[in-house]
Amino acid sequence: MIDEEKNKDGMLWYQLKRAVPTGLFCKNHPDTELNRFTHPASTNYDPLIHGELTSDGLQLSSMAFCKKCDLEGVYQRKQQSSAEIKANEDFLNKSKYGKYSLLKTQSLVGKKSLWFARFNTFKANELEEQNVLNQAQRIAREYTKGQRFNTVFVGGAGRGKSHLAMAILQEVNENLKDDKFSTLFINISELIREIKNSWNYSDTKAEEERLTTLMRTVDLLVIDDLGTESTFSKDNSWVQGVIYNIYNAREGNTIITSNLTGKEMRSSYDDKIVSRIMEGSKNSVVKFEGITDKRKSK
Template identity: 40%
Template structure:
């Protein structure tokens, strides 16, 4: 095979000070050292590979929280520990515990679940999201964090049954949620009933939740329910997975903490 352009390559009288070889001229370009040019091309290719690897790493870790989370309340995307304002001793303690637990999660070998429980509007979801953001910003090496509204998750998975193009299939969601280094399951129990009294969660819901929780040991759970109510709603196998390493890792809000969400008086 002939390359006519090679006929335009000419040696020059200059010498590369690095490789001590003659430089060449090609196509009217300034003289250059073939060895230097080869090294430059190799370094550029190495940089492209490193950049692609870093982009992939970020997508699998720090970007997971923003891109793959299912957040029922959009305002939660802007919260952090800095925006959580304690207004009594209970909320001050809750903030301190959440910060301690988030710091503990920075060690990959620390395996425990956290439960935030109490009445609606007490700030459970705010603290749970803040924990993930803190981990996202401080973990070294990076970790993947995921915030999932349980009710929205189950709705999307069920909708995917009739939508073959949906990303939110049972298989995809189980894979995504079990792979996350730290996962928040937000408002667990809300899927069972919107009534005041507890009612058992459906068999399908329990099967999906078990598949997720059974494969995990670092899950943050927010719920409006007490331990008694959780045990009434879920199969004992699910309850045991919820309670994995949870002793000493419970943040409980009582009636002392008022609903932080705005209310309309009329």
């Protein structure tokens, strides 16, 4: 049988046929070159998530393998760990409690104080502050009723945009906890940091794919602090690709907060990204104008 036809290194003949040498060598076995393997491209192939293709149209594995590690069972043990991860993901994505808990367990918030953000903790001492609070509460009610649209919060730093975005998620998450409805809060700086940190792992695409898939499929998503100067620039094609990939897969129900004006956003991002951000948010662009920096007033 084919499964029994192994060479002297214990690898199946069809594995060898699919192997693509990388020119890199295993840390545990310095004399052994690492291989990546080809396989038919996914039906929903996306170069940002699934990696590059070979000249003959086959998809390359994102992880490189050592044949000696394979013989020692290293990858089998990792696969068992992956199975546990998959089970946890199924719990988060399919069960009622898993959906409800996703906001708390999977969000990347940056400032921990945001977990206490609610509508009743937003200090509306001025007319402008009461106005943005009223609009945020209206938006939360519409999301709770099942309406699908995008929301854009724009204004200077410290005006309460992140607070009200989180308050919307908390309100909707609580009201729809019996409906298997999921919410997620992602601070853009924390997202980029998390993905870049994952590049130190053996499979550099695993965490990026997990996070972007989560953001593409969650029912209601906040992308916080879009346009952070330290993480974005016009020529940062990788970052812009991540954002476009997420937005392109979503059909409404995305809230962004940004310090950038519309003009600044267009100068910082590709036109396609700006178009996707503004699409479906005609009646839910909230401008935080005439509000003083709440962080300085404390």
